[in-house]
Amino acid sequence: MQTAGGATLSEDTQPDTDMAGNPERDDETPKRRPGLMLACYLIAAAAIGLDQLTKVLVLDNIDQGEPVRILGGLVYLSLTFNSGAAFSMFTDYTWVLAIVATCVVVFLIFLARRIVYPAWSIALGLVLGGAAGNLVDRYLRAPSNPGDPLDGDFAQGHVVDFISVFKPHGEVFAIFNLADSALVCGVILIVLLELTGRGFSPQSRSPRPEPEPEPGK
Incomplete structure (x- = not known):
């Protein structure tokens, strides 16, 4: 059956095609979500x-x-100042650690713009917040007077640590x-x-193609 314009009704039920004549499909790849x-x-x-x-x-x-015992001795508030990285490594390279942490924070800020899955917003948010939290100490706290953020050399600040589990002073x-x-x-969470x-x-979640069967099988 034809319409007044000469187009058949069957054309209205056919999927759209591209220039090569192949049916067009909706893009199922998840897009970036500003939320x-x-x-x-x-x-x-x-x-x-x-x-x-x-x-x-x-x-x-x-x-x-003078550490403070809480939760029945499960946790002690034991104040200390760390000029190095985790486990007090690289204590003589505070400024290097500050530069590295800054690069990580900037990278995560831009990477967050590409998030398409909710779980990754949580994971990257925690990593970004953790890295930036200690970076604030690196830039603003002073080794000579950690309580005064305006005293001391730039990017030479010591990180304030205070949670010691099971025993005070990081004994465990x-x-x-x-x-x-x-x-x-x-x-x-990322792991x-x-x-x-x-x-x-989305590419990392694409199913791997099944191996083609060997000839004769």
Whole structure:
């Protein structure tokens, strides 16, 4: 049957085709979602704010040589200042660590713009917040007077650590802070996502093609 314009009704039911005559398909690749980027930034901001708030409270209320026992001895608030990286490594290269951390933070800020899956907004938000939380100490806290963010050499600040598990003074495990906790949780989540096939990009989640059967089988 033809319409008045000469087109058949059957043409209305056919899928659109491209210039090569192949049917066009909707793009099923997930697109970037600004809401997830914003969620990542908010999670990072919350981690930074909570980390800095607890550090200020500890500096104002706890003496460095007098740890506070809480949770029945499961946790001690044991104030210390770390010029190095995790586990007090590279203590003589504070400025190098600050530069490396800055590069990581900038990279994560731009990477967050490409998030398409909700779990990755949480993971990257935690990592970004943890890295930036300690970076604030690197740039603003002084080794000579850690309580005064305006005193001391630029990018030479010591990170405030205060959580010691099981025993004070880091006798069982290295003393850490909330920024470290956020960073570690974010990294663990990233590893779990990768191991379970939930990669960051849609391409990393594409099913692998099945091997072609050998001739004669």
